[in-house]
Amino acid sequence: MAFINMKNKEIQAKIVYYGPGRGGKTSNLEYIYKQFRDRIPSDMVSIKTHGDRTLFFDFLPFDVGKIMGYSTRVQLYTVPGQVKYDATRRLVLKGVDGIVFVADSLAVQREKNLISLKNLQINLAAHKKDIFHVPLVLQYNKRDLDEPGIPILSLETLENDLNRQLKVPSFPASALNGDNVVLTLKRVIALTIASFQKRL
Ligand SMILES: Nc1nc2c(ncn2[C@@H]2O[C@H](COP(=O)(O)OP(=O)(O)OP(=O)(O)O)[C@@H](O)[C@H]2O)c(=O)[nH]1
Ligand SMILES: [Mg+2]
Helix, strand or coil: CCEEECCCCEEEEEEEEECCCCCCHHHHHHHHHHHCHHHCCCCCEEEECCCCCEEEEEEEEEEEEEECCEEEEEEEEECCCCHHHHHHHHHHCCCCCEEEEEEECEHHHHHHHHHHHHHHHHHHHHCCCCCCCCCEEEEEECHHHHCCCCCECCHHHHHHHHCCCCCCCEEECECCCCECHHHHHHHHHHHHHHHHHHHC
């Protein structure tokens, strides 16, 4: 939940990584954790099943530094992508300030991306939030799979499927090798802070 302390000049924001199961949400946080040990004031918390699937959520606090004189910390969360964990997804979304939707570029996952984005819209609405007004960025993950010749969706197809109406910033990425993982994070932080400024 957004937390702004004017006296101590502190801001805290909650950012949630959402998307279909196995799309790469946890991998995004793992990459950030590896790259920015010095900005992470505690260990990453992951609650997983045997097969490495997220059971409840991942949690990673991240110190952004000073923004306009305010010490800014973001709390990064992932949801469990598996369809059956919908109640948990809704719970993790409570008090969200910004969202990264991690879409899976694998051609076979096309439908799953659409279902998950629709599910995000529904679960935001349950918290009285409108997907068209929440700070949101799209990440088209697993672009590296193009190299070994695995069928992936073109960026045009992904844009058309997922971003035709939303028209939010979108990034091709690879959470495996880190391509655009940090850029995605920076953009969602920027959008989130900008929405605070508007509200203040
Ligand atoms: N090649 C490739 N594999 C990836 C990439 N991102 C994630 N993976 C792999 O995809 C699998 C699932 O990744 P996770 O990060 O656990 O996916 P998730 O979205 O957290 O999945 P749930 O917790 O079930 O919702 C793992 O085997 C990752 O190594 C990527 O960019 N490229
Ligand atoms: Mg996960």
